[in-house]
Amino acid sequence: MEKVGVIGLGIMGEPMARNLAKAGFKLSLWSRTPHKAQKLVDEGAELCMDAPSLARSVDTLVIMVSAPEDLLEVVDKISTTPLHNKTIINVSTVSPEAVITAEKKINQAGGEFLDAPVSGSKGPAIQGSLVFLVGGDKKTVANCRGVLEAMGSKIVHCGDMGSGSRMKLAINLLLGSFMQGLAETILFSEKMGLSTDDLLEVATSGAMAAPMVKLKGEAVAAGDFSAHFPLRHLHKDMQLVLKEAELCNSPLPAGSKISEILNGAMELGLGDKDICALYSALKK
Numbered sequence: 001m002e003k004v005g006v007i008g009l010g011i012m013g014e015p016m017a018r019n020l021a022k023a024g025f026k027l028s029l030w031s032r033t034p035h036k037a038q039k040l041v042d043e044g045a046e047l048c049m050d051a052p053s054l055a056r057s058v059d060t061l062v063i064m065v066s067a068p069e070d071l072l073e074v075v076d077k078i079s080t081t082p083l084h085n086k087t088i089i090n091v092s093t094v095s096p097e098a099v100i101t102a103e104k105k106i107n108q109a110g111g112e113f114l115d116a117p118v119s120g121s122k123g124p125a126i127q128g129s130l131v132f133l134v135g136g137d138k139k140t141v142a143n144c145r146g147v148l149e150a151m152g153s154k155i156v157h158c159g160d161m162g163s164g165s166r167m168k169l170a171i172n173l174l175l176g177s178f179m180q181g182l183a184e185t186i187l188f189s190e191k192m193g194l195s196t197d198d199l200l201e202v203a204t205s206g207a208m209a210a211p212m213v214k215l216k217g218e219a220v221a222a223g224d225f226s227a228h229f230p231l232r233h234l235h236k237d238m239q240l241v242l243k244e245a246e247l248c249n250s251p252l253p254a255g256s257k258i259s260e261i262l263n264g265a266m267e268l269g270l271g272d273k274d275i276c277a278l279y280s281a282l283k284k
């Protein structure tokens, strides 16, 4: 039985790991905060004492941590051990630069590396319907297909190493713009005396209808700002978008403004709330 390891058992990593076990892979874990692994251990997963022991014991290792520096910290830990015949898949949202550096280090230790961030939030992670945005060579993508299909419903091969992360930044620029637009639209309609229920009925009926309008619109209307996609991650992602846009000389008038708005929301202490708390930031 193929053995798969997971590092990073947060909002996304825990359900993704559970789906790997459900698909029949032997699941092994390492968690910086050990109690976060407890539920999966109770369900039958093995817990390793440190990241190198986990890397040694599995065929494929999935990394779902927070930011570029976290990916590189984990990669530095695991590349102290030989990684021949092993594939390391990064599914966290990080910079293209970080995955290119990570691949070099993993290759030096003898392993293969795949750039595979995800589109989709807590719900799709639970349902196993994430979309993988993949960068890397075709052979590695083909070798990882079974593992990715256990956690997602679609794999889009975007190009060489870094292309998956570039696609993820592009899509999160759209997500950030969309969320800020939705927050402003809800508050604007409230201030004009309109009903939010009516607004959402209109917004989910016409050409603007998108699952996100319904999901985040209803959350705002219910005052439920519990994190599915924490605002602190969108804040990090928009900073990565700005850096990448500078490198490829792409103008970002709205993106720059949204990044500033996210800086303000972080200062208001909304980092651990969902991205729909952009509405709360606007209202303050």
Ligand code: NAP
Binding pocket: 007, 008, 009, 010, 011, 012, 013, 031, 032, 033, 036, 064, 065, 066, 067, 069, 070, 071, 073, 074, 091, 092, 093, 094, 118, 119, 120, 121, 122, 228, 229, 230, 233, 234
């Ligand atoms: P999360 O709930 O904050 O979980 C992050 C996990 O990574 C935690 O278990 C944390 O461990 C672990 N971690 C972070 N840095 C680490 C390090 N240096 N060494 C070891 N473990 C480390 O985040 P999430 O929402 O699952 O998101 C994870 C990644 O997916 C982020 O890059 C995010 O941008 C991206 N993403 C999120 C969503 C979403 O909707 N939530 C959707 C798509 C992509 P501790 O428990 O010890 O802190």
